Amino acid sequence: MTIAIYGANGHTGRLVAAELLARDQDIVLAGRNSEALRALAAELDSPRVSVHPAELDDAGALRELAAGSAALIHCAGPFTRTCEPLARAAVAGGCHYIDHAIEPKPVKWLFDTMQGPAQQAGVVMIPQLSFYGGLADLLAAAAASGLPAVDRVTIGYSISGWRMTPAAVRTAELLIGEIDRVTYTGGALRVGPVDIRNTVYPFPPPVGPRSMIAPFPSGEMVTIPRHVPARTVESQLTASTFEEEQVFTSQEASPEERARTTFMVAAQVVAEGGGGRTAHLRGRDIWWVGALASADAAVRLVGGDGPGKSGVLSTAEAFEAEPFLRRLAAQGAFELSL
Known part of the structure; x- marks a missing residue:
């Protein structure tokens, strides 16, 4: 085995x-x-x-x-x-x-x-x-359980102290340079140009509301609609994550340095007609x-x-x-x- x-x-x-x-x-x-x-x-x-x-x-x-x-x-x-x-x-x-x-x-x-x-x-x-994708997929499923119809699922990532590996830097360069992106809106998966915007995500304490980059190109807009009856799925990332000096210059960081990342991942599930549920998790070391x-x-x-x-x-x-x-x-x- x-x-x-x-x-x-x-x-x-x-x-x-x-x-x-x-x-x-x-x-x-x-x-x-x-x-x-x-x-x-x-x-x-x-x-x-x-x-x-x-x-x-x-x-x-x-x-x-x-x-x-x-x-x-x-x-x-x-x-x-x-x-x-x-x-x-x-x-x-x-x-x-x-x-x-x-x-x-x-x-x-x-x-x-x-x-x-x-x-x-x-x-x-x-x-x-x-960390990216899988946890959000699980959070969305748990929060949406029992809801018959969902208007919107919004995933918020609050990441601080991220130290990218060489492969992660190459991946980020590919994603940042993409023109056609995968989105899920109006009950359909689409691939095409997307306008990047800033918004605010209502993280629970101790993080609180944060300025976000939206949409963040992660794969849960492909996976979540497979099991959550949503019309729109979007992921967002804290704008401050990419403003930190070390994020793109840490390819040679030690394992101990990489483990210093702190995070919160939150799922906001809005039901059709209003109401809904939220779920979140927080911890350290996204790699582990x-x-x-x-x-x-x-x-x-x-x-x-x-x-x-x-x-x-x-x-x-x-x-x-x-x-x-x-x-x-x-x-x-x-x-x-x-």
């Missing part, structure tokens, strides 16, 4: 490896840099660890990785460039797939293109099971929280505690939202308010 980690030598991959080993899980460290992978294996010094170098353009090596694994956690961004070869290899190898994508377009591509192949292969594919979520999900998938169907699923389609969030909160990932 081996779990493969692609991009294992990156910051997120290392955190995922540590979480899986803490659960006595056999793992394969995979990626493009064989020297770095072997150095990480020596550092981990565990009989449960093996190494499998594989370039993104080596379909045979990727398929071999997937065929020898029960699940694959994909941690190597930008996912706009890396998602397709890993996802196709997972399906070809009969292997469950989880990724840490933030970009909406590869998330949309998975649902549009890989749904049939995943169902035929009998595997589960969960994009964006990470994302790694913990994906590791927990992968262990459950390979242990037979996953969804009762195969295919491409959002986090909240694959796992019941409130229990999943409470499990993470019990492990110290965040303080949860539902």
Whole structure:
């Protein structure tokens, strides 16, 4: 029941490896840099660890990785460039797939293109099971539970002290430069030019109302409408996040420095006709929280505690939202308010 980690030598991959080993899980460290992978294996010094170098353009090596694994956690961004070869290899190898994508377009591509192949292969594919996307998907599902009709879901991210990895910087550059963006308005998913605006999000204390950049291009506008009957879904990010000096200049930051991020993620669900519900969580270290979520999900998938169907699923389609969030909160990932 081996779990493969692609991009294992990156910051997120290392955190995922540590979480899986803490659960006595056999793992394969995979990626493009064989020297770095072997150095990480020596550092981990565990009989449960093996190494499998594989370039993104080596379909045979990727398929071999997937065929020898029960699940694959994909941690190597930008996912706009890396998602397709890993996802196709997972399906070809009969292997469950989880990724840490933030970009909406590869998330949309998975649902549009890989749904049939995943169902035929009998595997589960969960994009964006990470800090960005996955937590919002779960919060929205929990807050909207029992509401028959939803006018709007607004996700607010308050992030302070974010220290981007080199891959995160490349991803941000891609997203900032995009003209055509994925949005969900009027009950339909759209791709096209979007006007960026400033607005205010009513975070609960201790954060309080904050100036926001809207829309923030994360993939939950693809995933949330799959299980919440909303007419509009939008994500917003605190404007101050990108004003902090270290955010784009921290590629060489230490793991301890990266762990200093503080965050609140909030979901505001407005029902048709008025009223609705809110939910939020807050904590520290967005990198570790994302790694913990994906590791927990992968262990459950390979242990037979996953969804009762195969295919491409959002986090909240694959796992019941409130229990999943409470499990993470019990492990110290965040303080949860539902």
